[in-house]
Amino acid sequence: MDLSWLSVADANTRWVLMGASLLGLSSGVLGSFALLRRRSLVGDALAHAALPGVCLAYLLTGTKNLGFFLAGAAVAGLLASMAISAITRYSKIKEDAALGLVLTVFFGVGIMLLTMIQKLPGGNQSGLDKFLFGQAASLVGSDVRMMAAIAAGLCLAVLALFKEFKLLAFDPGFGAGIGLPMGLLDLVLNLLILLAVVIGLQSVGVVLMAAMLITPAIAARYWTDRLGWMAALAGLFGAASGALGTLLSQLGPRMPTGPLIVLAATLVFLISLFFAPKRGLLARLFRLVALKRQVAREGALRAVYELAEAAGAPDAVITPAELQRRRGIRQTAALATLVRGGALEAGDTGWRLTAQGLAEAHELVREQRLWELFLMHEGELGGSQVDRDGAKFPAGVRAELERLLRVHGLEPQLVRGGA
Amino acid sequence: MDWYASGSIIATGALVAASSGMVGCFLVLRRLALLGDAISHAVLPGIALAFLLTGSRSTLVMVLGAGALGILTTFLVQTMQRVGIQEDAGIGVSFTALFAVGVVLVSLFAGKVDLDLDCVLYGEIAYTPWDTLVVGGFSLGPQSLWTMGSIFLLNLTVISLLYKQLKICAFDPAMAAAVGINVALIHYVLMGLVSVTTVGAFESVGAILVVAMMIVPAATAYLLTERLSMMLALSVVQGVVSAALGYFLARHYDSSIAAAMTTVSGLLFTLAFLFAPRTGLIARALALRGLRRVTQ
Numbered sequence: 001m002d003l004s005w006l007s008v009a010d011a012n013t014r015w016v017l018m019g020a021s022l023l024g025l026s027s028g029v030l031g032s033f034a035l036l037r038r039r040s041l042v043g044d045a046l047a048h049a050a051l052p053g054v055c056l057a058y059l060l061t062g063t064k065n066l067g068f069f070l071a072g073a074a075v076a077g078l079l080a081s082m083a084i085s086a087i088t089r090y091s092k093i094k095e096d097a098a099l100g101l102v103l104t105v106f107f108g109v110g111i112m113l114l115t116m117i118q119k120l121p122g123g124n125q126s127g128l129d130k131f132l133f134g135q136a137a138s139l140v141g142s143d144v145r146m147m148a149a150i151a152a153g154l155c156l157a158v159l160a161l162f163k164e165f166k167l168l169a170f171d172p173g174f175g176a177g178i179g180l181p182m183g184l185l186d187l188v189l190n191l192l193i194l195l196a197v198v199i200g201l202q203s204v205g206v207v208l209m210a211a212m213l214i215t216p217a218i219a220a221r222y223w224t225d226r227l228g229w230m231a232a233l234a235g236l237f238g239a240a241s242g243a244l245g246t247l248l249s250q251l252g253p254r255m256p257t258g259p260l261i262v263l264a265a266t267l268v269f270l271i272s273l274f275f276a277p278k279r280g281l282l283a284r285l286f287r288l289v290a291l292k293r294q295v296a297r298e299g300a301l302r303a304v305y306e307l308a309e310a311a312g313a314p315d316a317v318i319t320p321a322e323l324q325r326r327r328g329i330r331q332t333a334a335l336a337t338l339v340r341g342g343a344l345e346a347g348d349t350g351w352r353l354t355a356q357g358l359a360e361a362h363e364l365v366r367e368q369r370l371w372e373l374f375l376m377h378e379g380e381l382g383g384s385q386v387d388r389d390g391a392k393f394p395a396g397v398r399a400e401l402e403r404l405l406r407v408h409g410l411e412p413q414l415v416r417g418g419a
Numbered sequence: 420m421d422w423y424a425s426g427s428i429i430a431t432g433a434l435v436a437a438s439s440g441m442v443g444c445f446l447v448l449r450r451l452a453l454l455g456d457a458i459s460h461a462v463l464p465g466i467a468l469a470f471l472l473t474g475s476r477s478t479l480v481m482v483l484g485a486g487a488l489g490i491l492t493t494f495l496v497q498t499m500q501r502v503g504i505q506e507d508a509g510i511g512v513s514f515t516a517l518f519a520v521g522v523v524l525v526s527l528f529a530g531k532v533d534l535d536l537d538c539v540l541y542g543e544i545a546y547t548p549w550d551t552l553v554v555g556g557f558s559l560g561p562q563s564l565w566t567m568g569s570i571f572l573l574n575l576t577v578i579s580l581l582y583k584q585l586k587i588c589a590f591d592p593a594m595a596a597a598v599g600i601n602v603a604l605i606h607y608v609l610m611g612l613v614s615v616t617t618v619g620a621f622e623s624v625g626a627i628l629v630v631a632m633m634i635v636p637a638a639t640a641y642l643l644t645e646r647l648s649m650m651l652a653l654s655v656v657q658g659v660v661s662a663a664l665g666y667f668l669a670r671h672y673d674s675s676i677a678a679a680m681t682t683v684s685g686l687l688f689t690l691a692f693l694f695a696p697r698t699g700l701i702a703r704a705l706a707l708r709g710l711r712r713v714t715q
Contacts, residue, residue, distance in 0.1 A: 040507040041453055090700050091692060093447075093638055100452040101638050101688065104631030108681025111628070115675035133522055207460075208522075211515030218508045254526045259519035266516040273502075281502065 013250070016136045016203075019144040020242030020261060023200040024212060026151040028238025029158055030196045031217035032231040033189055036169035040217075042081070042190070044210030045103040046197045049080030051110025051206050054131055055117060064127060066143045070198045077194040080106050107206070134205035134258030136246050147199045154192055158231065165189060166227050203242070204258040212238060215265040222276035241265035293337070298364055300334040301343060304351055305361035305414065314358050314414045319350040358414060365412045370401045377404065427561045429666050432680055434567035435620040436632050436658025438574045440640075442612045443633035444650050447641055448589040449609075452634050453507070454496065457514035458610065459617045459630040461492040463521030466621065471528060482618050489614025490607070492517065563623050570619040574612055578651070581605065586647055624677035631681040632658060639688045642695045657687055 027043075034040055053076025057068040080102050087098040114128055130138055139147075158165065164185050167175035176182045193213065200209050220233035245261030274281050303326050308316040323331060335351060338344040343357030353361060374381060374393070381397050393401065405411055446455045462485035469484025492513055499509035578585065587595040588605045596602050613633070620629040640653035665680030672679070693700050 035505075035508055038505060038507055040505075040511045044511065087692065090703065091642055091698060093641060094450050096450050097447045097452040097634055097638050097641075100456050100630065100634040101685075103456070104628065104634060105681060105685030105688070108628055108631050108678045108685065111678035112669070112672070112674045112682050115678065116672050119673050208515050208519055210511050211519070214508050214511035215515065218504060218512060252527070256522055256526050259522040259526075262515050262519040263523070266512065266519070269512060 012137075012140075015141050015144045016139050017243055017246050019139040019147050020136050020203050020246040020257070021239040022144070022147050022151040022242075023196075023203055024216065024238030024240070024242030024261070024265075025235045026154045026238075027196040027200055027209075027212040028216035028220070028234035028236070029155060029231045030189075030193050031213035031215075031238070032220060032227070032234045033158075033165050033169055034193055034213055035217040035221070036227070037189070039193075040214045041099055041210065042084070043193055043197055043213035045080055045084060045099050045106075046077040046194050047201065047206045047209035048103045048110070049076050049106035050074075050198060050201055051131060052076050052106055052113055053110075054201070055110055055113035055128060058117060058128060059113065066146060066202065069131075069201075070146075073198045073201060074194060076106065077197065078191075081190055081194070110206075130205075131201055132205050132207060133256045134201070134203045134208070134261075136203040136249065136257035136261075139202060143202065150195055150199050154196055155235075157188075157192055161185070161188070162228070169227065203246075204261055208258050208262045211262040211265060212241075215262070215269050216241060219265070219269040219272040222272040222279045237265065237268045241268055293334070296331065296334040297337050300331040301338055301357065301361045302365050302368060303331070304338075304344065304353060305358070305365050305412070308353060309365075309412065309414050312413075315352055317347055317350045317352050322350070362412050362415055366405075369405060369410050369412070370398070373401050373404050373408070373410070377401075425666065427564055428676065429663050431561065431563050431567055431623050432662030432666060432676070433659040434564070434571050435624050435629065436636060436662045436680070436684075437655045438567065438571045438616050439620060439629055439632035440636040440654035440658040441574050441578055441651055442609065442616055443637035444640065444647070444654050445585055445589050445609055446613070446633060447637040448647075451609075453510055454493065454610070455613050455633050456630045457496065457510045458489045458492050458613050459633075460514045461517040461521075462488045462614060462617050462621070464488060464517055464524055465491075465521075466618065467521050467524040467528075471524065481621075482615055485618035485621075486611065486614045488517065489610060489617065493607070493610045566619050567623070570616055574616065577608065577612060581608065585609070589647070624680070628677045628681050631684060635681070635684040635688050636661065639684075639691045642688075642691045642698055657684065661687060 031040070031043070034043055050073035053072035053074070054069045055072075056076070057072030058064070061068050083102045084095075084098050087093050087101065088095050093101070117128060127135075127138060164175070164180060167180065168182060168185050168189065172182045172186075175185075196213070197209050200212050204212055216237035217230070217234040219237050220230045223233055224230050241264040242261055244264040246257055248260045248264065249255040249257040272280065275283075277283055300323075303323055304318050307318045307322055307326060308314055323335075335344065335346075338357065339346045339351070342354060343360055344351045345354055370393070374397070381400060443452075443455070446452050465484035465486070465488030466481050467484075469480045473480050495513040496506070496509045499513065500506055504512070584595070584600050584605050587598070587600060588602055592602050595605075616633075617629050620632065624632065636654040636657035637650070639657045640650040643653055644650050661680050661684035665683040666676055668674075668683060669676040669679035691699065694702075696702055697706075
């Protein structure tokens with residue numbers, strides 16, 4: 001296998017790789033905030049809106065200079081975000097339609113200008129059409145230095161305003177309450193997102209730039225619940241996707257860089273979706289199965305206990321037929337688990353509680369009956385104070401429930417050593 | 420001026436705009452504008468795959484490929500929402516990934532196939548007059564005119580037949596479910612129409628600009644009226660006017676015709692936004708001034 005394409009010794013390839021990673025880094029970090037603000041698709045609109053800005057910059061200056069292009073893109077993006085907020089604020093059009101409208105109209109104007117430029121003398125060589133899908137190979141040293149400066153500035157700005165942006169993401173109302181200028185901060189965040197979009201245009205292109213803001217951020221969300229980690233991870237994922245996509249695009253002469261970077265990011269997202277610990281789909285599936293097993297085990301143990309209680313003897317042998325009648329379902333797996341764990345003894349005709357099983361079952365049944373009583377008397381006992389997931393009662397509620405248990409004669413009868 | 424060419428280009432553009440505008444009204448009302456955007460991007464791999472597998476550019480094959488991808492996108496977005504991904508991010512992730520697959524497919528096989536990326540993206544309505552439908556040796560006029568005409572009729576028929584159901588679903592899905600309408604089915608029918616319209620239109624206006632034809636005329640009409648039937652009619656009118664004016668704008672500046680149609684459509688929207696009676700920016704400002712004067 002020819003691995004020469006992996007070589008990063010070539011200066012040009014090094015610049016391209018660095019450029020793509022830098023763009024992934026900055027858009028990943030800012031994408032995290034956009035995602036939490038539920039603004040993911042604003043990046044899409046800003047990216048599409050950048051196209052007419054880039055074309056106008058070329059028409060006005062007549063030169064192919066990344067600095068002018070970026071300035072044009074930034075101005076057009078700013079106009080677009082102002083148009084979106086004006087439309088949602090001053091008309092009955094909702095945000096989604098306003099976004100779609102601004103995005104497509106700006107893009108339409110951009111394509112119109114682009115096709116005009118391509119028919120100008122020399123316009124075909126302008127390389128402007130590369131802005132549609134990105135061509136990382138066209139990055140040169142000076143471009144990457146500028147991108148690096150912008151990316152560093154963006155990361156510093158996020159670090160400096162981290163606390164403020166955190167408030168903006170989670171509780172803007174509280175932020176306004178303690179006197180922070182939330183409107184201004186929102187504008188600053190939008191500007192930073194706009195800059196991140198602008199430096200990505202040349203490598204990823206306007207059509208797919210949105211993915212660089214959304215995909216690494218949503219992937220990072222699967223690995224952590226802390227905003228700082230999430231932003232850092234999203235930056236890392238973005239940078240890795242940028243590098244991977246660039247390397248892949250060197251495999252063939254026709255491979256467009258932008259879509260490959262996006263596909264690399266999508267791969268990272270899919271891996272996170274399935275395999276992340278805690279939030280990943282597989283981890284959730286395992287937890288669900290474990291929970292189902294635990295519920296089945298406890299249910300079976302309680303059933304054996306209550307049948308023995310009805311028989312009046314802790315060492316009564318409970319037959320499969322009795323269990324079947326009581327639970328209505330087969331408990332083979334759960335019962336086998338109980339026998340293995342030493343809570344039950346399997347005999348010829350059925351199962352019997354061991355001393356250890358009796359103690360555990362007594363606790364379980366008692367807890368279950370307390371819960372049943374609680375649900376009957378929820379209103380009087382102040383149900384809202386009870387943590388249902390942790391299954392813990394406050395001390396006062398517990399004492400009252402235990403009194404009720406005795407009043408109703410529901411105290412579990414079988415205890416260790418007694419009959 | 421060549422009357423045949425101009426006429427067939429404007430007619431095709433008008434049919435695209437009218438078909439998209441009608442379904443677009445429901446997208447705007449149901450706050451699904453971005454799902455329409457996503458679908459219009461995501462049909463690209465469907466078109467490319469259908470073409471690569473069958474080697475045919477027949478409209479039926481394309482419609483099948485794109486329709487399948489349209490439904491797949493709708494399904495993906497809903498599945499992601501079910502596993503806890505917020506809607507905007509779900510839309511963003513699925514359409515960019517599918518579109519990237521499409522671009523890679525088209526670029527990889529661009530040498531072998533006659534499927535031009537530019538053409539898929541922003542269409543080449545300028546060629547429509549010469550791509551004619553020939554039946555039994557007789558030329559029946561531009562092929563795309565027939566395609567878009569059929570799609571227009573399809574949209575018109577489905578919307579007229581399901582008008583009541585679509586209307587209730589658009590304004591009050593809960594009530595629609597309560598009176599026994601299959602809301603999910605109506606949703607998928609609407610998304611099916613969106614996909615089919617996208618495919619039919621992609622040859623002439625491209626996959627990306629078709630979404631402009633869906634959202635912009637509908638949003639303009641939404642500003643001008645409060646009746647659904649009127650909104651549908653106005654969005655069709657807005658689309659047709661944009662198509663005609665856009666054609667002349669593009670001729671004047673020698674630019675992409677579809678993009679010029681979008682630009683005109685955007686201008687018309689801006690006019691409506693500023694000058695609409697009662698709801699326009701200026702009417703509101705005047706009303707506010709009148710109110711201030713009365714209260715002082």
